[in-house]
Amino acid sequence: MHTIALANQKGGVGKTTTAASLAIGLSRQGKKVLLVDADAQGNLTQLLGWEQPDELNPTLATVMGKIITDKPIEPHDGILHHQDGVDLMPANIELSATEVTLVNTMSRETVLRQYLSTVQKDYDYAILDCMPSLGMLTINALTAANTVIIPVQAQYLPAKGLEQLLKTVMRVKRQLNPGLEIGGILMTMVDSRTTLSRGVIEQIRVAYGGRVLRSEIPRSIRAAEISLEHKNIFEHDKDGRVAGAYESFTREVMNLGRQRQKHGPDLTR
Numbered sequence: 001m002h003t004i005a006l007a008n009q010k011g012g013v014g015k016t017t018t019a020a021s022l023a024i025g026l027s028r029q030g031k032k033v034l035l036v037d038a039d040a041q042g043n044l045t046q047l048l049g050w051e052q053p054d055e056l057n058p059t060l061a062t063v064m065g066k067i068i069t070d071k072p073i074e075p076h077d078g079i080l081h082h083q084d085g086v087d088l089m090p091a092n093i094e095l096s097a098t099e100v101t102l103v104n105t106m107s108r109e110t111v112l113r114q115y116l117s118t119v120q121k122d123y124d125y126a127i128l129d130c131m132p133s134l135g136m137l138t139i140n141a142l143t144a145a146n147t148v149i150i151p152v153q154a155q156y157l158p159a160k161g162l163e164q165l166l167k168t169v170m171r172v173k174r175q176l177n178p179g180l181e182i183g184g185i186l187m188t189m190v191d192s193r194t195t196l197s198r199g200v201i202e203q204i205r206v207a208y209g210g211r212v213l214r215s216e217i218p219r220s221i222r223a224a225e226i227s228l229e230h231k232n233i234f235e236h237d238k239d240g241r242v243a244g245a246y247e248s249f250t251r252e253v254m255n256l257g258r259q260r261q262k263h264g265p266d267l268t269r
């Protein structure tokens with residue numbers, strides 16, 4: 001199973017939209033995908049149509065709680081099946097209590113990794129939608145992941161935020177998860193008509209070069225509508241720019257996976 005974390009401690013950069021679209025894109029390529037909502041806001045859970053995440057039980061908080069207290073878990077406890085062919089481990093507000101509990105837990109950084117090891121034989125990919133912070137849950141996601149992808153909104157220069165995130169990724173790699181690789185920076189909400197968007201992208205390409213993915217996600221009302229209307233981008237924007245961009249992003253991600261299988265994790269990056 002290839003585990004991919006979508007992380008950026010800045011909010012509203014397109015993590016959740018990208019997690020759902022990547023998962024559905026991979027499923028359309030015949031892959032078995034588990035989405036994991038690792039954000040107590042439950043935005044991914046809602047985007048996929050479970051509008052009242054707080055009424056769901058069990059959730060990610062439940063299974064992580066069982067691991068923390070050393071109780072057995074049924075491998076598919078809490079996993080929901082979505083009509084577009086992907087599975088979801090949902091989240092709700094209870095996950096904020098988990099974040100607090102983790103601080104005093106033995107092996108606190110590896111709880112999510114331990115959970116994912118119970119389901120890994122059933123999926124080709126696990127996609128982790130992280131919360132907008134660098135707290136314990138994001139550290140858990142980075143510790144569980146093979147690859148981290150960093151969505152960056154093309155309207156704002158991320159300045160120190162991105163540096164801080166990359167430092168955290170490298171620290172997790174050194175101390176907890178030597179196999180972790182940076183899959184790349186994904187530019188989102190790109191408005192190619194504005195010089196602002198192009199300027200931000202150019203500066204990021206100068207600073208991070210090869211780490212910026214080729215695919216760019218355009219800014220479009222179509223993308224914004226999928227979270228409000230629980231739609232799948234490939235059907236909602238059929239033959240459109242955003243669906244095309246997410247399709248090319250999905251192919252880029254599958255290529256990252258192939259390189260990983262061929263050469264093993266790149267420990268030098």
Ligand SMILES: Nc1ncnc2c1ncn2[C@@H]1O[C@H](COP(=O)(O)OP(=O)(O)OP(=O)(O)O)[C@@H](O)[C@H]1O
Nearest residue numbers: 011012013014015016017132218219220223224227
């Ligand atoms: N390509 C896009 N074009 C226009 N709007 C978009 C695009 N992608 C996402 N959005 C909208 O921008 C907002 C933030 O997106 P999203 O929820 O995916 O970001 P996030 O990084 O997961 O946010 P959070 O940090 O709160 O979890 C949402 O309202 C979403 O519908």
